[in-house]
Amino acid sequence: MSKIVNVKFNVKHYKYDKPFHITGSISSETRNVEVEVTLESGAKGYGEAAPSFRVNGEKVEMITALEAFVRDLLVGLDVRQYRKIFEITDKLFAVPSLKAAIQYAILDALGEETNIHVYQLLGGALKEIETDKTVGIDTIENRVSEAKKIFDSGFRVIKIKVGENLKEDIEAMLEIYKVTKGAKYIVDANMGYTPKQAVEFARQVYKAGIDIAVYEQPVVWSNVEGLKFVRFHVHFPVAADESAKTKFDVMRLIREEAVDYVNIKLMKSGISDALSIVELARSANLRLMIGCMSESSVGINQSVHFALGTGAFDFHDLDSHLMLQEPEFRGKFIQSGAKMIGY
Amino acid sequence: MSKIVNVKFNVKHYKYDKPFHITGSISSETRNVEVEVTLESGAKGYGEAAPSFRVNGEKVEMITALEAFVRDLLVGLDVRQYRKIFEITDKLFAVPSLKAAIQYAILDALGEETNIHVYQLLGGALKEIETDKTVGIDTIENRVSEAKKIFDSGFRVIKIKVGENLKEDIEAMLEIYKVTKGAKYIVDANMGYTPKQAVEFARQVYKAGIDIAVYEQPVVWSNVEGLKFVRFHVHFPVAADESAKTKFDVMRLIREEAVDYVNIKLMKSGISDALSIVELARSANLRLMIGCMSESSVGINQSVHFALGTGAFDFHDLDSHLMLQEPEFRGKFIQSGAKMIGY
Known part of the structure; x- marks a missing residue:
């Protein structure tokens, strides 16, 4: 019941309250990618990638372009094997924010499935x-x-x-x-x-x-x-x-x-x-x-x-x-x- | 329901099929200590310490002498806070086999309580x-x-x-x-x-x-x-x-x-x-x-x-x-x- 049956990406747009200025960068908005993982049981897990070009060299377009690839990678895997999924998704090191979002969504889904909070x-x-x-x-x-x-x-x-x-x-x-x-x-x-x-x-x-x-x-x-x-x-x-x-x-x-x-x-x-x-x-x-x-x-x-x-x-x-x-x-x-x- | 209400030690005696000889040591029997952790819910977790004097400097008597101390240390703690319990039991570094048995018993009890195998x-x-x-x-x-x-x-x-x-x-x-x-x-x-x-x-x-x-x-x-x-x-x-x-x-x-x-x-x-x-x-x-x-x-x-x-x-x-x-x-x-x- 804890097998992954679907993975969806969802781009979200957020504005900063006011422009946020740090060395070499001023941000007034961000586009993040939500990852939604659905299990056989219907349980869902959510993660979010906030890509950083400045730190990671990532662009949001790189991430959204990977939706089908990631779905193929994950569908059929069991979230109770999360270390195995971590190992598989470690290969996404060129887009670490996506790796984070997927790995967290897996834990979130496992938590929902088993009624344990992720921090537990x-x-x-x-x-x-x-x-x-x-x-x-x-x-x-x-x-x-x-x-x-x-x-x-x-x-x-x-x-x-x-x-x-x-x-x-x-x-x-x-x-x-x-x-x-x-x-x-x-x-x-x-x-x-x-x-x-x-x-x-x-x-x-x-x-x-x-x-x-x-x-x-x-x-x-x-x-x-x-x-x-x-x-x-x-x-x-x-x-x-x-x-x-x-x-x-x-x-x-x-x-x-x-x-x-x-x-x-x-x-x-x-x-x-x-x-x-x-x-x-x-x-x-x-x-x-x-x-x-x-x-x-x-x-x-x-x-x-x-x-x-x-x-x-x-x-x-x-x-x-x-x-x-x-x-x-x-x-x-x-x-x-x-x-x-x-x- | 996942609070620890009792901790019990149980000494077990096992004979080797035949004497086991390694550098500097021949064993024909062993005395191990089982740790049984009981939760509010009635769920139980088991661990085993196999003390090694040769490697760890431990004797079984040192371990059994700690039963009341360990009970006081653990009773009232929640196994869903297992990292906190790890931190507390890390202080048992002089008896690492006991530390292992307790830490595993905690995970075993958590697994029983939540219906998840420990390896998962x-x-x-x-x-x-x-x-x-x-x-x-x-x-x-x-x-x-x-x-x-x-x-x-x-x-x-x-x-x-x-x-x-x-x-x-x-x-x-x-x-x-x-x-x-x-x-x-x-x-x-x-x-x-x-x-x-x-x-x-x-x-x-x-x-x-x-x-x-x-x-x-x-x-x-x-x-x-x-x-x-x-x-x-x-x-x-x-x-x-x-x-x-x-x-x-x-x-x-x-x-x-x-x-x-x-x-x-x-x-x-x-x-x-x-x-x-x-x-x-x-x-x-x-x-x-x-x-x-x-x-x-x-x-x-x-x-x-x-x-x-x-x-x-x-x-x-x-x-x-x-x-x-x-x-x-x-x-x-x-x-x-x-x-x-x-x-």
Whole structure:
């Protein structure tokens, strides 16, 4: 009864509340692909791909073009053999957001079929997590007022995008600190700095008495030596995001001792590699955070269940759905302010 | 309904069909500890600890002494939070066979409660696996006749214990080969050789035209450099067994490039570290086999489900129950000759 009988793709269009500006990219809308898996029993599982050209080299057209191929790949397989399906879909490494959506839809269908929540299938480690919220790149004035708004609305972890203008970034950080004391900060340069700029930013911020909980991807993804340089020259924990897509990437980062943290995103790794990275981190004393691309509540749901199930993350940066205009909330969890609660 | 209401330990005594001789140890019996977990619903889960003093430093008395402590630790926890229970029981690292038994009993109870076989909870990658069978240390004549008997009864992978007498080991290997052509061989020295003796054994066997599929733990567990020396001086893949107990051990072996294979045993690692090691192997292109201590069919059942679920192993060395005198077979799988089949 748990054999897959159909797979459907569904393109969804979402607008951002306001343009979202990070190093090298301004988004005002996103097109995501929902994957619907139907079982013999009639049970359905849902996943969402939020493709990222910037990070993964993916375009939504590449994904939709694969609908018939994916249907042929999956129809007839049994979701109770999910590790086998993971192995088959690991071959979709050129479109990792699709791999993620399919792998999650399989778990979702298995959960529906067996009446177990996906976060319980994955281990049920936690009942709730708390997300940060993000301040995009903007004028200093706007960055400060956005940070204050986020803090005043109850978020206690604020993510700050930097990387396009070192001087303004330092100034913005110092000003944000003044109006959000007590918050924790994740600073994300999205590959925008040179290693020495990255060290300079951290040094100035440290001198001002500000602590940064995680300093994300200061330098370009391919510069692993640069990441290591920053790691060993700044006071704050350094994280790989764009440098850490697959389990093989993370194994290399571990071998080279390049980072303190990895930011897992299902859209980069799928469920299968994300599970590997969780175990790599546990074995190498690496810390983890979990992030997102431009997922709606359907896609964020995937990461919430993954995080609740594995309990592997110090920080949860799962706020994209809070920035998108959605007709209805479709997560299988409760969003209550910064909190995300399993039921 | 899936909360734990009771935990019971049960000591079981099993005799070997005949004394089982490996480097530094001859066993004629074993005392294992069964762990029975009862849920609110009445569902029960079973695990088995087969303690190994030689490998883990454990004695059965240490384990039984912990019954009340473990009951207090577990009662009230929900098996749907199995990752949380894994984390709690990871603290039992001084008695890893008990950790394994508890962690498996949790999964077994969850499976009973939800009507999902444990191997499906773990991913359902395979429907069947095939075990090897082992030739212990003995006179050359007896080793050869035992190997022939194993081969003639349908096993196609033969494990050969060596490590106490280099000259006799080489002679036995050459003679066994003559009567079992077509078989694959796993050779296990159980730490008995020096690095140079290990190379000598492999060189002589190679010169005789014999292929060894896996060359297990040629040198003492603490000699990681020695393992690496053997790895880079012999033609055959070298495996760590006694050197690879925890995920941290395996991470070190990977960093040092010391081995081609790891032999996972639940009795050394529990379910939690075994899951980590599976993902480490996938990320570092390490190969895996799965082995056992002196488990009865209750304990072997754990490894069969783990192997079927993850699909992670090239070789399955799960034959201890075939060497023990058991009143009844209690595995939740079908044993058919060398085959072990999930249902």
